[in-house]
Amino acid sequence: MARANGKIILLGEHAVVYGVSAIAAGIEQGANARAHSASEARIRIGEREARAGDGSELGHALIALLEALEAGPHEIAIELELPAGAGLGASAAIGLAAARAVLEARGAAADDARALSAAGAWERVFHGNPSGIDTAAAAHAGCLLFSRKDGASELPVGRDLELAVALAGPPASTRLMVEGVARLRERRAEVVDKAVEGIATLVAQAKACIETGDHAGLGRLMDLNQMILSGLFVSTEAIERACGVARDAGALGAKLTGAGGGGAVIALCSGSAEPVLAALAAAGFQGFAARVRANRRLP
Numbered sequence: 320m321a322r323a324n325g326k327i328i329l330l331g332e333h334a335v336v337y338g339v340s341a342i343a344a345g346i347e348q349g350a351n352a353r354a355h356s357a358s359e360a361r362i363r364i365g366e367r368e369a370r371a372g373d374g375s376e377l378g379h380a381l382i383a384l385l386e387a388l389e390a391g392p393h394e395i396a397i398e399l400e401l402p403a404g405a406g407l408g409a410s411a412a413i414g415l416a417a418a419r420a421v422l423e424a425r426g427a428a429a430d431d432a433r434a435l436s437a438a439g440a441w442e443r444v445f446h447g448n449p450s451g452i453d454t455a456a457a458a459h460a461g462c463l464l465f466s467r468k469d470g471a472s473e474l475p476v477g478r479d480l481e482l483a484v485a486l487a488g489p490p491a492s493t494r495l496m497v498e499g500v501a502r503l504r505e506r507r508a509e510v511v512d513k514a515v516e517g518i519a520t521l522v523a524q525a526k527a528c529i530e531t532g533d534h535a536g537l538g539r540l541m542d543l544n545q546m547i548l549s550g551l552f553v554s555t556e557a558i559e560r561a562c563g564v565a566r567d568a569g570a571l572g573a574k575l576t577g578a579g580g581g582g583a584v585i586a587l588c589s590g591s592a593e594p595v596l597a598a599l600a601a602a603g604f605q606g607f608a609a610r611v612r613a614n615r616r617l618p
């Protein structure tokens with residue numbers, strides 16, 4: 320069996336599509352995959368099933384994945400621990416776990432560069448113009464800095480980050496949300512370019528806060544990032560409400576994570592995430608705790 324994890328984006332979604340850096344972290348919840356060679360290529364994700372050549376998006380993604388791996392037909396079964404379409408990287412986790420499982424089934428030596436590039440081909444079928452941050456984070460347990468130009472690099476974390484993750488809306492399509500920002504840029508380039516520039520500054524400051532364990536500062540930067548994302552029209556009433564509930568319950572900062580338009584919000588907590596999760600649940604937002612572990616000794 321092969322595995323890959325889901326992700327949260329701490330800061331920088333959407334701007335990362337336009338070349339600036341973003342900060343993401345892998346989370347424990349992810350996807351498990353089993354694969355074996357078969358006469359016909361098929362994939363099963365819970366109750367959903369697709370075949371190569373059935374004309375579905377999932378079927379096309381399966382073909383792209385197997386072609387990138389130069390593999391013949393395989394049957395792949397996925398067990399998903401994340402809600403799909405919530406901005407938590409479910410599709411990248413599925414693509415990477417599936418690619419790893421196919422390589423494993425073929426007895427190929429573990430080759431994560433190859434699995435990552437196949438997961439990238441899978442993602443392009445769903446997302447059109449993905450930056451690659453979701454697949455990079457699916458392969459990564461800690462915090463990472465990612466840009467299109469430089470790829471992923473490990474980001475030192477000075478103090479454990481305790482996060483509440485809550486679902487603030489129905490699933491949304493990353494492709495549609497990214498296309499929405501691109502359309503806004505065609506009409507109002509100066510608005511989107513200013514937003515991207517602003518987010519780049521927040522990301523640079525957030526990197527320092529994560530390294531030094533300044534969580535109060537990081538929370539404020541997350542709130543500012545959320546304001547800019549609202550200005551790009553990727554937030555929703557439910558996302559704003561969930562962020563407000565989390566802040567009122569003591570969170571240091573809160574924002575949407577991923578593409579927005581629904582899906583998940585993350586709230587940075589000053590201690591355990593439980594009180595914030597309880598307040599969110601009381602307001603009708605189900606969620607779970609996620610921790611990004613410190614890996615740097617503070618002076």
Ligand code: MEV
Binds near residue numbers: 331576
């Ligand atoms: C989606 O998790 C993150 C976006 O920035 C899209 C991308 O980077 O591919 C919205």
